[in-house]
Amino acid sequence: MMNIDSMTTYDQSEQLAKAEAGVEALFQNRKDRWYPSSHIASKAGWINDPNGLCYFKGRYHAYYQLNPFDSVWGACHWGHVSSEDMVTWRREPIAMAPSFEAEQDGVFSGSAVVSDDGKLVIYYTGHRWRNGVNEDEGNLQEQCMAVSDDGIHFSKLGVVVPCPDDRILHFRDPKVWKQGDSWRMVFGVSTPEHRGEIWMYTSKDMVNWTFEKPIYQHPDPGVFMLECPDMFPLDDKWVICYSAMGLHPQGFEARNHNNAGYVIGTWQPGGDFQQETEFHLWDDGHNYYAPQTFQGPDGRRLVFGWMSPFTEPIPMQEDNWCGQFTVPREVTLAGDHLRTQPIREYSQLDQGQQDFGPIELGVNESRDLLADAQTADIEMEIDLARSQAERIGLEIHRTSNGDHTLVCYDDQLERVVLDRHCNTYGDRGYRTAPLDKSDGKLKLRIIVDRGSIEVYVNDGLEVMSSYSFPAEGPRAIRLIAESGEGKALIPSLTISQIGTIWQESDR
Template identity: 80%
Template sequence: MNIESLPTYHQDEQLAQAEAGVEKLFKQRNDRWYPLEHIASPGGWINDPNGLCYYKGRYHVYYQLHPYGTKWGPMHWGHVSSENLVTWRHEPIAMAPSFEAERDGVFSGSAVISDDNKLVIYYTGHRWRNGIDEREGNLQEQCMAISEDGIHFEKKGVVIPCPDDRILHFRDPKVWKQGSEWRMVFGVSTPEHRGEIWMYHSNDMIHWEFDRPIYQHPDPDVFMLECPDMFPLGDKWVICYSAMGLKHTGFEARNHNNAGYVIGSWQAGGDFHQESDFHLWDRGHNFYAPQTFQAPDGRRLVFGWMSPFTEPIPMQDDSWCGQLTIPRVVSLAGDHLRTQPVHEFEQLKSNIQDFGSVNLAVNASQKLLSDVQTADIEMEIDLKRSQAERIGLEIHRTSNGDHTLVCYDDQLQGVVIDRHCNTYGDRGYRTAPLDTTDDTLKLHIIVDRNSVEVYINDGLEVMSSYSFPAEGPREIRLIAESGEGSAYINRISIAQLTTIWEGNDR
């Protein structure tokens, strides 16, 4: 691969200023909700995971970062890395805006390893048409940068310019190698304002040719498909995207924007044939912009952004905002994807307490732990014998009655995350449907200082939501509500979790 470096304007100075911005926010950070188990910036706003890869013995996770405040702003690329997917360290900020095509933001993208063992980043250079804001639309182009250590990057400039001035959204490239050819997909809002995913191909990673629109959303109100991904699983291909303009129906797609996937078949040079319905990646309040990559052992892994779209966002007052999910492994389960915490996450467990089986009378509760900031909970509910209408756990319960409820709801026939008792942040509830012909329900719940992730029946459904506790000790309490009889818990165990941050990292 031979491409000249792009002259950039004060790139080192821009990176130094961004580091100083994060450091300033870090020094005044309030840690009451800062995560111990989830990737976040030391300070500032973060959103989409970017450039996920394994390179030269380390896993690399980059992410969209605004280093000068706790609301969305000019995007940079933050960076963390890990040897083992368990403990992480903060790395220097990888990229800052430094040439004309990206003057208003280094937007999302992906990473691949070239044949000469260089880390190649493809991302979107972003600028406002009016130079101020989005009122007159975006100017977006796909750009390229190269690194030999995963830390320092040489920008190579634009490799795919936007082909039509009427296109206002043209972003988020995902690249992979298919045989001897490189493939790229990214999201487009067409001149007719239809959300599509376009595919390009290249033999040299530098010169790219348009292949086809590989996917168009069937709903004409969906005007943009952000952060698309396309990858093989078994003998199928998965296309995932984050849909802008998708309307909710019933329990479906209740968030501001919603990330999901379709499963089908595809051969290079041909069309994608959809064989499944659209499914949400995650049914919690806060999940968006997932990106997958392949681990050295062949596993398909995914990170998502726990997106705090709905006001109020209380962590913005604490000098940081936003985090990623824990890493999950993806597998096929019929016409669905199954996602579960990577097995390495088990290494963070300590002080496991086994409560065995519990028979809880209706409208009763039982305190399990008195003061918990992080926890890994495994629980199995006997649905066949239980007659209570709601059975579950009050998480982050404080003395004023604040809590987030994670439960099975027999009337809704699903698992619920209910935040209506929270003082801080958005409230409301979310529901994940169940196959209630099963006799048991398995829940695996990851609790952090400010969030819950709920894995249902070995990850057939997942729910990720923020939960901002009130002041004071944070209990975990088992509850059974209403109905005609008891709740039967076959087993429940709770482990504390050690931090993911290496040594004294921030």
């Protein structure tokens, strides 16, 4: 049983009030040209990592890193939204703000669990700059604890896992779960030798934690930190996931500033993790980082990722907001990697489906499908075995000046491509996802919001999530076939508008 009666509590009411006022001030001048209607984002201000994902007292809760005073990273608080069904979400009061010394420079990322006595317990990283100003001399980071009866109002109980070595400059992002009669905590560490590791601690009472062992070390000595680690069972396997800092690009892989992925293996409490697969990206797109999973009340493993705008320019910052989550995805095991696809409930948002298939396009032929699509849920099949075009796909967010983002199958690469080279706003470049062509067909599901695109390949065997900021004017969707020796065959293609996830008062 958790004994917290003797622990100090820290009041944060004044800091929370200032944060709420900060978000409201930014919201008054928020522009919505790219603001998402079907993805979680803060009402205003900057967001990053998903935090504290859980199901508690009949509602799903999603917390997130929030700067309530600006649309750039900084002043980390915990924002909060909740939902009965993961379809319609409501905004909740800001959950946590910096209010005592160990967290004076930020309430950093963490996770949530339900205690045996029915309380929601948050474990998170309290953050301070060593020099009091910035990260030039490293961080002072410790794992902290907060408790709530309703998931909305929290009592902070201070530090429960202090940093054990003053030479450690990164020590953060606890993920906690219960196994048997013990609680387990993993978090990311940059060792004194600057190696990226994940450490495991254990506890019987949720308050007193004991170091057990490093459960994972990244094999690349250039990877100096493993942020936002997660560890969970799936069927008869265990998955360790992390966001690697210092990982260098190799071919099509790991092209982003930092890259989130996982390894799969086996593990028994007290033993070592036995890795059985290579590192695999969660998502092959431009903008995906810091995913966190949790178990739903029906046993499903669910995940949210942060669509991370690491690369300049970041045009949405001019609009008084920055950052959003991906749609919630269900995680299942698919051999040596994970399958992730939108939760089945997400289709409840679909409206006014239009059926365009089957379609046959000639060489270099294109066809306009929709003149203006602010949002779209697209399901498309391409007959690879009988098509002869070099590229077959969709120009999305196409505006009158020629701006668009292309999602296509590229026969020369034999991969699915998301290409932003025609974008006026934001970072450009392209990303690709590998493809198994053995069955001669390709299934794509493409989720389009005002400023983002998510591409699910063959029922989520691969995914690409990227920002796409349309230019001014209507946003068309065009089907294209490029070059090659013959036609493109599309057996089926449907497009639905996506309704908003927000209650009317929360948009």
